[in-house]
Amino acid sequence: xxxxxxxxxxxxxxxxxxxxxxxxxxxxxxxxxxxxxxxxxxxxxxxxxxxxxxxxxxxxxxxxxxxxxxxxxxxxxxxxxxxxxxxxxxxxxxxxxxxxxxxxxxxxxxxxxxxxxxxxxxxxxxxxxxxxxxxxxxxxxxxxxxxxxxxxxxxxxxxxxxxxxxxxxxxxxxxxxxxxxxxxxxxxxxxxxxxxxxxxxxxxxxxxxxxxxxxxxxxxxxxxxxxxxxxxxxxxxxxxxxxxxxxxxxxxxxxxxxxxxxxxxxxxxxxxxxxxxxxxxxxxxxxxxxxxxxxxxxxxxxxxxxxxxxxxxxxxxxxx
Ligand code: PBG
Numbered sequence: 001x002x003x004x005x006x007x008x009x010x011x012x013x014x015x016x017x018x019x020x021x022x023x024x025x026x027x028x029x030x031x032x033x034x035x036x037x038x039x040x041x042x043x044x045x046x047x048x049x050x051x052x053x054x055x056x057x058x059x060x061x062x063x064x065x066x067x068x069x070x071x072x073x074x075x076x077x078x079x080x081x082x083x084x085x086x087x088x089x090x091x092x093x094x095x096x097x098x099x100x101x102x103x104x105x106x107x108x109x110x111x112x113x114x115x116x117x118x119x120x121x122x123x124x125x126x127x128x129x130x131x132x133x134x135x136x137x138x139x140x141x142x143x144x145x146x147x148x149x150x151x152x153x154x155x156x157x158x159x160x161x162x163x164x165x166x167x168x169x170x171x172x173x174x175x176x177x178x179x180x181x182x183x184x185x186x187x188x189x190x191x192x193x194x195x196x197x198x199x200x201x202x203x204x205x206x207x208x209x210x211x212x213x214x215x216x217x218x219x220x221x222x223x224x225x226x227x228x229x230x231x232x233x234x235x236x237x238x239x240x241x242x243x244x245x246x247x248x249x250x251x252x253x254x255x256x257x258x259x260x261x262x263x264x265x266x267x268x269x270x271x272x273x274x275x276x277x278x279x280x281x282x283x284x285x286x287x288x289x290x291x292x293x294x295x296x297x298x299x300x301x302x303x304x305x306x307x308x309x310x311x312x313x314x315x316x317x318x319x320x
Contacts, residue, residue, distance in 0.1 A: 021298045023305075025069045025319055028294070029110065029264075030310035033202050034058045035078040036091045046198040046273030048286065050308045052078065055095050059102055066106060068314040074158060074306055075099075075111040076203050082120040087141060093152045100153035110185055111149045113142055113159040113170065116205035123207050124161040124215060133214065135163060142166050143173040150179045156238075160187040162215045162228075167235035185239040187266070188232035189225045189251055192216035195244045195270025202269075225251050226258060233259040241306070244268040246293060249300040262303035267293060272308045291316050 008018050033044070033052040041051040041061075053061060062073070077092050092111075099109060115138065116124045126141065128134040138161070146157045157174075159166045167186050174182055192213045200206040217225055225248070229240050240255060242248035245265030255263045275293070279286035290309045297305050313319070 021295055023294070023298050023318070025310075025313050026072050026108075027304045028070070028310035028313055029072045029074050029304060029306040030065065030070050031074045031076060031306060031308060032058060032061070033076045033078060034095055036080040037078070044198055044202045044269075046276050047202070047269060047308050048272075048276040048279075049312060050202075052202050055098060059099070062099075062103060062107060065311045066103075068311055070311040070313065071106060072108045072310070073110065075109055075154075076117070077111070078117050078203055082118060084120055085126055085137065085141065087115070087118045087145070089145060089148045092145070093148050096149055096152035096154050100155075108155045110156040110158045111154045113146050113149070113157050113166075114161045114205075115141060115145075116161075116207075117203050121208045122200075122205055123210075124212065125163060133163070135165070138163055139165055139169040143169040146170040147173050147177060147179075150174060150177075150182050154182070156183045156185055158185045158187065160190065162187070162190055162212075162217075164231070165235065167232045167237045171236040183238040184236065185241065185264070186232035186235075186237035187243055188229040188237060188240040188263075189242045189248060189255065190216055190228070191219045191225070191244065191248070193219065193244050193247070193268065193270070195247070195268050198269035198273045219247070222251070226254055229255045229263070230258060233261055237261075239264060239303075241266055242302075244271055245297050245302065245305065246271050249297065252301040256301055263301065264304035264306065265297040265300070265302035266306040267297065267308070269308065287312070287316050291318065294318075 008014055034055055035052045038052050038054050041053040041057045044050045077095055079091050114124050116122055125138040126134045149157055217228055240261050241264045242251050243266040245267045252263050275286055275289050278284045294305055
């Protein structure tokens with residue numbers, strides 16, 4: 001066994017020769033927030049280069065992104081009104097339709113399917129009178145939402161609510177309506193994490209009472225984390241995901257082995273904001289640190305990465 005590591009490090013050329021982790025721009029997915037209330041765009045505290053935008057502003061942003069080759073998006077829609085059910089999805093429908101009418105197949109548009117930006121209490125589900133999760137009604141609303149997105153022209157749907165049966169319910173309603181070819185990218189292993197803060201600020205989705213531990217995973221448990229991805233695989237998901245990505249690296253390989261499916265990682269808002277804020281204090285080089293974080297997720301086996309920095313990949317010269 002040759003235990004000399006230094007000999008293959010003399011310069012950039014031989015170091016590049018020996019790189020065994022690579023990825024493509026289209027394996028980075030850029031989240032995008034569109035709000036019915038926002039006139040132009042609002043910065044999102046902690047998320048460098050990310051804004052909550054009006055529809056028009058979002059289109060300008062996408063035009064700019066396309067020049068950097070960033071074309072794969074995960075859309076979050078923030079409606080003006082909150083309610084307790086029977087959600088009005090007119091804004092969702094028209095925003096998606098308008099984006100796909102404008103950009104057609106020059107972009108791939110995933111949309112997050114969840115209720116937390118619509119419910120007045122900010123939870124991802126509906127409750128019945130004795131404060132239990134009303135699973136049937138929740139699944140109905142979620143699948144109705146997915147169908148509305150698909151009718152508006154979405155390319156793929158991405159359920160993030162963590163309810164039992166949501167992937168199956170969505171697959172069923174899509175297939176019944178002849179949308180057999182629309183893929184489901186499930187947030188399959190999603191923890192009740194402390195790292196979603198900047199996102200909830202942007203999506204106005206912080207729970208008004210309690211927390212999400214009744215339906216999101218307990219970060220102390222590995223078996224549940226694996227089982228949750230198996231659940232989505234069995235229910236018909238096309239792509240799986242771990243979240244928060246950097247804090248779930250230990251799970252990626254096991255999920256891949258147990259399902260033979262592709263597993264992505266979501267570098268969540270709290271993870272990205274850690275880099276943003278440290279860089280603002282001159283404690284690290286943002287671009288270099290971001291690049292490192294992506295390679296780490298790739299090295300751990302992530303097929304794709306959802307990251308608030310996807311639009312910066314060209315600037316980082318990853319794909320020279
Ligand atoms: C909606 C949803 C959340 C995120 C993605 N979809 C928030 C949550 O579950 O509370 C978090 C993404 C991020 O923090 O970047 N359920």
